[in-house]
Amino acid sequence: MLRKILLYSTLILFTLGLAAQDQEKKVIQFTGVIFGPDSVSIIPGVHVYVPKVGRGTTTNPYGFFSMPVLEGDSIVFSAVGFQRESFVVPKHEKDQSLKVIITMSEDIAFLEEVEVFPYPSEAMFKEAVLAVQLPNQEDINNIEAWLAQQYMREAYKNLPASPGANHRYFMDQQAQSIQNRYMRPQNNLLNPFAWAQFINSLKGN
Numbered sequence: 001m002l003r004k005i006l007l008y009s010t011l012i013l014f015t016l017g018l019a020a021q022d023q024e025k026k027v028i029q030f031t032g033v034i035f036g037p038d039s040v041s042i043i044p045g046v047h048v049y050v051p052k053v054g055r056g057t058t059t060n061p062y063g064f065f066s067m068p069v070l071e072g073d074s075i076v077f078s079a080v081g082f083q084r085e086s087f088v089v090p091k092h093e094k095d096q097s098l099k100v101i102i103t104m105s106e107d108i109a110f111l112e113e114v115e116v117f118p119y120p121s122e123a124m125f126k127e128a129v130l131a132v133q134l135p136n137q138e139d140i141n142n143i144e145a146w147l148a149q150q151y152m153r154e155a156y157k158n159l160p161a162s163p164g165a166n167h168r169y170f171m172d173q174q175a176q177s178i179q180n181r182y183m184r185p186q187n188n189l190l191n192p193f194a195w196a197q198f199i200n201s202l203k204g205n
Contacts (some may be wrong), residue, residue, distance in 0.1 A: 019134055029197045031066040032100035034059055039103055046079040046104070069098075126160065 034043045035198050041197040042063030049056020057067040069075065069089050082104040090096065119125040134140065145151065 019113065025070040025072060025079040026092055026096060028069050028071065029097045030100075031064070031097065033104055034063045034065070034102045034104060036082075037103065037105050043079055043082065043104060046077055046082075048075060048077055050074065051076055077102055077104060079104065081107060092170060113200065137173065 027054045032048050035041065036043055042059075044059055044061045044063055046059040046063070046065070047056060048065045048067060049057065050069065050135055055067070055069075057065050059065045071089055071091050073089045075089065082108070085102060087102065089098065092098065121126060145197065148170070
């Protein structure tokens, strides 16, 4: 029991000592702008934080940040694609503000070129592509079957006459009927071809 009391007392005294040290440190308004490696382009979205106490902020679209810190705090700057930078806040005896300009270097990792081939050979790739079935492949096959030359020829033979063809046939039949009724029949007595056919028929008998 006595050991626990001594341990708790030591922890309380240590905590109070740290708090007293922190109270002795000055609070400084830490502001600055973060630039890229070319020292011209700004970097927005950089995390600026103190890992020891978990306090931090993020740069705005113009690369600017501002946050309260204590003397001796270790500030870490991190961003995707850039190397992590750190900064220790020095002692300040005159003013309570610190303005800095931070330059971050790019963190570039070059990977070896990798070629991905899903098929061992080009011939197998072409075969796989040709074997792909479309969602409406059945409809396409039916259309190709309907448009086959042999099927179209048979369908054309069995097609009924169109209205225009029926009209022409009816008009031809009507004209022939009128000709047979009102026109005089042809006189074959004056037709030399008819006489020649008649003579040849007699010779054959």
